[in-house]
Amino acid sequence: MTSPEQPPKIFIIGGTGAQGIPVITALVRDSKYRVRVLTRDPSSARAQHLLSLNPSNVELVTGTFTSESDLRSGFAGCMGAFINIDGFNCGEKTEVFWAMRAYELAVADGGIEFFVYGNLDYGYKLGGYDRQFRSGHYDGKGRVGEWILFQNQQNQKDGKDGKSPMKAALFTTGPYIEMAIASATPMTPTVEDDGIVTWRVPLGVNGAVPHVALDDCGYYVRWLFDNASRANGVDLAVAIEHVDYSELARAFTAVTGHAARFIDVDMEAYWASGPMSRVANFASASESDPADPAFMTIRENFTGFWNLYRASRRDNTGVLKRDYALLDEIHPGRIRSVEEWFRVENERGIALGKGSLWERVQPGKIRPTLKGNEDGKKGGGGGLIFKFHLSVGCSLII
Template identity: 25%
Template structure:
């Protein structure tokens, strides 16, 4: 029997990883959480997971939580700290420290065979400062760089999953425009720009499971569908039965409509450099040794109440407008 330890086990990605490994007879699933009595943690326990209390801010608790692990999956959180502090820079510093703590703790585990970190593109660094505001991406990129440069032995055992844009991303949802009596997508991207999309809660685990069969140091861009912005609009219209059009809008105009630069810079970076720009040696799902079957974005959307998805997306967007940089 092998043990996978999941940090962030009650989040979208972590839950997906837990559900992917819980049915496997040769795996023990250990879920790390700060709150073992939460509804999500108790549900995981009822399914057979071992719930361990630990905190990414407490490296001692991580040392204990990682004991005898064969695989450790880590997804650090930016938005939780941000919603607490209201400050992007403070959330960035906290996430970076959490990721470094996880790496330091994992590097001392003698049984460790594979460390999987969920990362994103180094937007500020790769754009040479052109796109400096996407803290939630740059924090993960900073942690990746730390693993590669400061924990070289751990780096040899590390693979990275670059999780595509969430299917629930509010910028993939249109707004009703009463002047034209149809829905309208407004994005700061060309219609032919590709965007990898994933239903993170449903699909992340399948890709993490596939990484077990790959050599360490794999860098996987994980997605259900790799669509152009124009394709996304077409898919949305087919899935919902509602007519929609697309206009490219200047980022400044979108900012004036209430979308923070933290989010806009990420889209502008993707438009210029691609989703995984600045990460070398990235592979795509079709290159995996073990094929991964997940629902397409269109299949996922057809099963959802899209008006509820749009409402949740709007609420999510409103919650990420910070008070300071």
């Protein structure tokens, strides 16, 4: 437990991911919380960046979430936990087991008061168990998320040795809007020969993606820990808006003055020449075994991913939905549209010397936003899978 002289400490898995960095930034910015971050490589640039945020409030510990001893050590002495497992590293089956085991160990530790699980929509179930919506990295997290909320309900009824039971909440995200202007993502744009920025993706003419702004993730997770009693049992599903890609292109042009367009392509064309076509038959998780019946290729996994968004709608109907009124209440200053995000990001990029949005999507200039894209991974088939490795929402991102 935390001593009266020190801020409460939160154990974090996924702290060096795209989502983890803004989450930790929000938690330690005013020294209200300390964090203990589990990482396989404390010397990495991302881990060292976390230390620089608030050196006295950020602790790095070497280990892996697939070790019970590392998990027990991580929970020890902490008040809270934020668990965002990288399913693109371990695969759906492994994530399901270790996410559940992490929750169980947090309860058993006895000191964890509030457990937040980095979640994704259980699209397969939301889509009526129609196999077209089967996406392993979504279903793995969504399946665990429902299990955690059920366990939490039971814990609140039963208590534990007369003590206050551990509270829990889900933090459900989706594709980061940053991925729409980054390399090596499912929606990487191109600047085509006619000079027009182009998104060629299989979204359909009516589909929409509830994109998430990474900076907002930090605000929401901080809100969860600041309001644990209200957040207990809540699935906080976030987004800026349901973005159809015609609007994405219109907004890009409105902000930059440069022409942009969305071209809907069928799934076959997407896998033949789209941004992930060269790795379509690689493992969707870098450490998964092709001999395992649970194995999924990138093509199999992301076909379900795109079908989920083809079946969602800009008016917040369809398979995937968000409670935007709740998000407005919780975060009055949140980004509410893709055009607003483009304006903020365009100004920020110029101020930081990264260039305007137009400059940043040019061939040779476009950069990754996801941790796996930077690291390079070993694929389940034994070869180098990519410096193209995908880590969507994992928290992913995460």
